[in-house]
Amino acid sequence: MKKNVAIGFLGVNLDKGKGPKRWEGWRPSVDLCNQSDLIIDRFELILDSKYLTIAKQVKADIELISPETKVVLNEVNIDNPWDLGEVYEALFDFADLYRFDTDKEDYLLHITTGTHVAQICLFLLNEAHYLPGKILQLSPPKRGKTLSVGAVSIIDLDLSKYDAIADRFERERKSDTAFLKSGIHTRNLHFNAMIDEIEHVAIRTQSPVLLMGPTGAGKSHLARRIYELKKRRHQIEGKFIEINCATLRGETALSTLFGHKRGAYAGATKDRDGLLRTAHHGMLFLDEIEELGMDEQAMILRALEEQTFYPVGGDTHVKSRFQLIAGTTADLVKLVSEGRFREDLLARINMWSYSLPGLKDRREDIAPNLDFELSKFSAANHRKMSFNKEARQAYLKFALSAEARWTANFRDLASSVTRLCTFAQGSRIDLLSVEKEVERLKNLWRFNRENNFEEILLSVMSPEQLDLIDPFDRPTLSHVVTTCQNTNSLSEAGRVLYSVSRCLRKTTNDADRLKKYLAKFSLSWASLVNT
Ligand SMILES: Nc1ncnc2c1ncn2[C@@H]1O[C@H](COP(=O)(O)OP(=O)(O)O)[C@@H](O)[C@H]1O
Ligand SMILES: [Mg+2]
Secondary structure (H helix, E strand, O other): OOEEEEEEEOOOOOOOOOOHHHHOOOOHHHHHOOOOOOOOOEEEEEEOHHHHHHHHHHHHHHHHHOOOOEEEEEEOOOOOOOOHHHHHHHHHHHHHHOOOOOOOEEEEEEOOOOOHHHHHHHHHHHHOOOOOOEEEEEEOOOOOOOOOOOEEEEEOOOHHHOHHHHHHHHHHHHHHHHHHOOOOOOOOHHHHHHHHHHHHHHOOOOOOEEEEOOOOOOHHHHHHHHHHHHHHOOOOOOOEEEEEHHHOOHHHHHHHHHOEOOOOOOOOOOOEOOHHHHOOOOEEEEEOHHHOOHHHHHHHHHHHHHOEEOOEOOOOOEEOOOEEEEEEOOOHHHHHHOOOOOHHHHHHHOOEEEEOOOHHHHHHHHHHHHHHHHHHHHHHHOOOOEEOHHHHHHHHHHHHOOOOOOOOHHHHHHHHHHHHHHHOOOOEEOHHHHHHHHHHHHHHHHHHHHHHHHHHHHOOOOHHHHHOOOOOOHHHHHHHHHHHHOOOOHHHHHHHHOOOHHHHOOOOOHHHHHHHHHHOOOOOHHHHHOO
16 A cells, blocks of 8 residues: 655644644644545645744644654745745755655645645646645535534646546647648648647747748748747737848848838938837748848847847847748758858758648649639639539649649649639539640640740850750750859769769760860850859
8 A cells, every 4th residue: 555645835824723722723734634534644744944833733733633644844944935936946946855756655735725826836846747646635624513624635637637638638739730731631641740740849939940842832821820820829929020031132121121220321211110120029931031141141140149139220229039930942051051141040040940842742632732722712702613523533633643743832733723713614613624724734834944944044145045056955955054053163063964974984084075065055164153
């Protein structure tokens, strides 16, 4: 049989009493040891030295009515028993030093005596598992029956035992992850696991969060959802402020972010707050953060670390506490190695970083997202849209095939559904509409690809020069151009481009081969890397 050990504060008012009359009043600490069906083997009474006399009387009385109970007096001095910090710390120290032996003893935390603050602290320490055991409270005997004993009730704070409460937490968690996913029943395991983690982290952290991924993967959407989730959970009070850093250029960039003082420069006719200040207590979403200039990066880092900054032309600092979410389509580590992104800023913002997969890597989510887009269109246009059976099959067949490139990911899907719904006669999307849409998508992606080759080539030559190059040669040449621009020397580029054939040769002359290839198009290493 395990021993019962009660731990509780001496009740300086309730437990007090002198002379024979003391037996007529209700003294909870004494009463606790007078229960017929609960034997207390040891009572750890916590008291301030000031009340030693009362404590000694209580000890003697308990030992008189319950000889099996050993009473231990623990002097814990607390100046102000209504001060939560002080009481918590004192009890924490008590718990820290106490030798609990949960194999041999059951602990009962007695909360009938002591200030409300003391009760709260016992509860908190129990809940945080610093004080093991169960909470115990006594209720006074019925009026007029002063000599009878009060009723004991024991509360087990291990909430996991309460199925209903556990269920409730689980439902809440599920509804939070569903909220982050806009209620879409996504099936991709990797994506779902990531959203689970974001749900867990988002409501607990104030640190920056970095969302990476290709365009249209849903970074902006997710950033806003994270904000809304925190708002729902009362974790954030301020606003959601969003800015695409690619739109921040030149002298107005600093003033847009950090604000300015009147007269800071020509045209600054009034004070301006700036986005960092507007995001005070809220969330700042810096989309395409890789587009920030080096000066702005340094200032953002400072503002994050010190939670203050100087507006342009201002000599007093402004405070702002905000949570940063950054979005990027770039490989920031690579940009750091190229000296285009500050290493210290990256270190600061990638505390929690998540990489959102593109639609191609989440094919199993195309169908649920298709339904979601359909209902979104339906709601916005007050028209319930749906596919004919064979039309839906045909669309999904194409959407899931390798031919569907989904270069702009969910943005492509959203536009495609909008077109299908707009062209549909009435509320039904038929096979013919799907076939037309599939052609449109194919053209869109074909155009993008060709367009890309041309764009790359036009960055190193004039349109007249490009006109002289066969379509046959354009893909290869544009690949050569990008490889040269991403390597450090002609030899290195040659090694990459001729990586297969060079192994079959006795002597290697990659640099020379590459130089001759470029010369055919009147290009040279220098002309490529100096653009
Ligand atoms: N989880 C999602 N639920 C619903 N729609 C989404 C979701 N993620 C993205 N979208 C849609 O996809 C499109 C692109 O998303 P967006 O967040 O702007 O991408 P990114 O910022 O990564 O370029 C938007 O039209 C958005 O409504
Ligand atoms: Mg975006």
